[in-house]
Amino acid sequence: MARKFGISTRKIAGGLLAAGMLAALHAPAAEAAPAAKTAPTAENAQMTVNPAARATASYQALNKYFSAGPGLLLEEYPNTQQNPYSYVWPYSQAVVAAENLAGIPGIGSKWSAEAEHRLDGYEPYWNATTTPKGYDSYVRPPLGQGGDKFYDDNEWIGLNLIQHYQRTGDRSSLARAKEIFALVVHGWDTDPAHPCAGGVYWTQAPWSQDRNTVSNGPGAELGAHLYLLTKDESYLTWAKRMYAWAQQCMLAPNGLYWDHIDLAGTIEKTQWSYNQGVMLGAGTLLYKATHDKKYLNDAKALAEASLAFYNTDDRLWKQPTRFNSIYFKNLLILDSVSPDSRYQATMQAYSDRAWSEVRDPATGLFHFAEGPVTLLEQSGMIQIDALLAWPRSRYDELA
Template identity: 55%
Template sequence: MSAARAIAAYQALQKYLAVNDGSGLYHERYPVVAGDNAYSYEWPFSQAHAATLDLTGLPGEQGDAYLPDLARRSVGQERYWKASGGTTGVPGYASYPEPPYGSGGDFFYDDNEWVGLLDIQQYLMRGDRAVLARAEQIFQLVVSGWDSDPSHADPGGVFWTQATWSQDRNTVSDMPGAELGLRLHQITGQQTYLTWARRMYDWTNRYLLSPDGLYWDHVNLTGTVETTIWSYNQGVPVGVNVLLYEITGDQEYLDRARRIAAAAHAHFVTGGRLLGQPPYFNSIYFKNLLLLEAVTGGRTYREAMAEYADTVWERYRDPGTGLFRFDTGGQTETLQQAAMVQIYAVLGWDPDDHRLLY
């Protein structure tokens, strides 16, 4: 059933949100209204890219059928690549397509990390050396975003963006960077990836881990912490600890992963807060919990994910279009639709393959 739902949700994504002008890009939302950009920002596109990759993980010929679409997503992804680099001079993905499709945009480190992680997943699934090389380039960009000014409050951490209007350092710019570095270390054996991953991990634990065992969102340069608890900011640290356990064999990392997962489950699932989280945060949250259960066994988090998926299908899906509508504005975002494709797709995987997720 999950695979069939993933395919149906993907068909709706392609029908209503893909742009049919040869660019390989997406609209930000449907229906398009006056004043909307011609194309989506990079973050929504990357999640449509990840959704297509996750579909290729469906068993057998069912997954293989999406390989041509995955190749098309790779072409579209490069519309955002800025080889000349951003403010640090390191290449990366801009927040909006580069010319001739758009005027580009600021670099966001988390946006780039999600692409790096899906590149790693594709490498692990398909052995594609080209995407591995791109993931390594992205990691160099992330390292260039490290705050090296010791005069700042809570010194260190990867900035969220290169845009001048924010100087926040976030859980979401550090923990996914750590996860990317750990995956690269596992694949290449290079020590520098592990060293940087530990640095990002340690900084986030020092400054953004709450006494309740959950992670706050970000800290600014004056030391003021934004204490919002988002689901994806709990999921990624679970994955990071699982990878550290696999690399080091230190049981404490696996115990930490379990503690964070249990605290997050109590907060979001038992506490009834999960539906209040954006689906694109929940897709990342649940994927990392599946990674944990692929190592430890058990079905608690998979069952919570399946229950969430059922609820969304029954409550938020428009059966006429196949689109998910999570608010009263009457529009569906590419980001939302792509997230649900990911959730249904990975629920349709062989559970042993969840070790490949981020």
Template identity: 50%
Template sequence: MSAARAAASYQALQRYLAVGDGSGLYHERYPVAAGDNAYSYEWPFSQAHTATLDLTGMPGGQGEAYLRDLAARAVGQQRYWKASGGTTGKPGYASYPVPPYGGGGDFFYDDNEWVGLLDVQRYLTHGDREALERAERVFQLVVSGWDSDTAHADSGGVFWTQAAWSQDRNTVSNMPGAQLGLRLHQITGQASYLDWARRMYDWTNRHLLSPDGLYWDHVNLTDTVETTFWSYNQGVPVGVNVLLYEITGDREYLDRAQRIAGAAHSYFVTGGRLLGQPPYFNSIYFKNQLLLESVAGGHTHRDAMREYGETVWNRYRDAGTGLFHFDGAAWTETLQQAAMVQVYAALAWDPADCRKLY
């Protein structure tokens, strides 16, 4: 059932949200409204890219049908790549397509980390060496975003963006960076990847881990902490601790992963807050929980993910179009639709193969 739902949700994504001008890009939402950009920002595109990648991992030959589409996503992804122009001198993915499709945009470190992680997954799933090389270049950009000014409050950490209007350092710009570094260390054996991953992990734990065992969102340069709990900010630290356990063999990391996962389950699932989270945060949250269960065993989080997918399918899906409409909205965002493709595709994976997620 999950594979069929993933396929149907993806077909709707392609029918209503893919741009038909040969660019390989997506609209930000459907229906397109007056004043909307011609194309989506990089973050929604990366999640459509990830959704396609997750489809290729479905077992029993089902994933093979999406390999051509995965190649098309790589072409579209390149529309955001800037070989120069970042404030740190490192290339990366801009927030909007570059010429001739758009004017580019600022670099967001978390946006780039998601692409780096999907590139690692492409390598682990399909042996794509070019994707691995791009992931390594993305990590160089991430490292260049480290706050090295010791005069700053809570100095250290990777900034959220290079844009001048924000100097926040976030859980989401540091923990996914750590996860990317750990994956690259596992693949290449290079010590520098592990060293930087530990720095990002340790900084986040010092400054953004709450007494409740959950992670706050960000801290600014005046030491003001934004204390919102988002589901994806709990999921990624789970995955980071699982990878640290695999690399070091230290059981404490696996115990930490289980403690965070348990606290998040209590807060979001048992506490009834999960449907109040954006689906694109929940897809990241749950997939990291599947990574945990692929190593530690159990099915608590897979069961919760399946229940979430069932609820969303029955409550928010338009059966006529196959699109999901959240919070009573008249439109569907690429980011939302792609997230639900990921949820259903990942549920269709063999549980043991979920070690390749993120």
């Protein structure tokens, strides 16, 4: 179905921006809280072996507990925030969850309308008054107060739109992805005096001048996808440039990627799972775009190093689910080119553990930490289970 991006029909009031909350979205999860257990049912027994059923049940719980009016969602449940709606990054991950469900063979057609509905919910965040245009971090007037643009937020949405385009052929999704990439290029550091000069900044917010793996890896992925779809060499040039910057400035001696560098040259050396995911995904896509085996070898080496790292000392479980869902998806992107059964097996084991240890069967919500359930973590689990229901033959449609 053709979509006209930029036209919002939402009539919702309110919204406050809190910079501290935006930063908190990138913080690690606390220790998982035990989920309340109820007696097993036949339905629950079926879902223990059926990833599509798991994803369906978890998404139904998301709609039940996180709905915040027509088309928008809460940040958490129960909601303890002043904001009546989620920031755009959590919202985008719910849209990705719906898109992943729509791609499941056999049942996907039943989810197509939901994926369209969720895509429409992006429009209250779209800011067409800036040059370049892009998505604000929070809903804009009259729905809310808007917020600073984050380049990674926009990249996640761009990748979501690419996957939607590859499933549906919706040209407006491709056009919007191109607009987003123009914003990402605008975020490139052009000051040669900076330590590790170059790289895409994380945000336009004045309180951060960090350049992150996660603002360059997804940018490289988006550029590579756009090149593969359009054959416009400028997309490939920028994708290679973003990838090279991250590899030069963020690659650690252990073969994994650090998080970010500031303008003083200080590197934040946490090795989040999603940073590994976006870089191995970017390497895979650049291999598809160039046929240069260096990129494929990079991706395979990173997959090997990351599996060894995260499967030691329970590190994968200690990573936030919102990061692991991105890591797993990119392992499947690599799997589409260089099959390795360990990728899906690791993903399945994580899903099984989450289902048995932190899911509340009474609500269908995942309690990875004390306190409210976040939209990010619930959406992450839906994404994981939905993709476990995809056949390998469809992995090349992922973005």
